Amino acid sequence: MSWKFWKKEAQETPKKGRLPGPKELPDAVGRKLVVDMDLDPDWAWSLKALIRRRETDKHIRDFRIFDPDKSLAAGISVKNFDSLDAHPNQILFAGWHNVDTGEVQITQGSSDKAA
Numbered sequence: 778m779s780w781k782f783w784k785k786e787a788q789e790t791p792k793k794g795r796l797p798g799p800k801e802l803p804d805a806v807g808r809k810l811v812v813d814m815d816l817d818p819d820w821a822w823s824l825k826a827l828i829r830r831r832e833t834d835k836h837i838r839d840f841r842i843f844d845p846d847k848s849l850a851a852g853i854s855v856k857n858f859d860s861l862d863a864h865p866n867q868i869l870f871a872g873w874h875n876v877d878t879g880e881v882q883i884t885q886g887s888s889d890k891a892a
Contacts, residue, residue, distance in 0.1 A: 796857035799825040799845065806840065806874055809881045824869065829858040836877040842870040
């Protein structure tokens with residue numbers, strides 16, 4: 778019997794991290810929508826983003842942008858990045874953001890590259 782409670786046993790299977798819920802748009806993404814894509818600032822900043830870390834590169838975050846009011850009216854519960862897989866029509870913009878360099882790539886609607 779081992780009483781070394783301060784030592785953790787190695788896990789046999791690594792746990793997959795939970796995806797975060799809807800958040801405010803990252804600053805670089807919001808600026809790209811307003812400045813480069815010439816969208817109405819009030820509308821653009823009211824949108825929410827679903828973000829997940831890309832497995833192949835720790836500096837890149839994939840995101841999906843949706844309108845929370847439109848999703849609520851449609852009766853869709855948006856909890857994380859994967860929630861909109863069944864409802865691609867709710868995805869207004871998709872893309873990726875490099876948090877190290879600040880580079881942002883946005884496409885209109887659902888994108889296979891971001892998913």
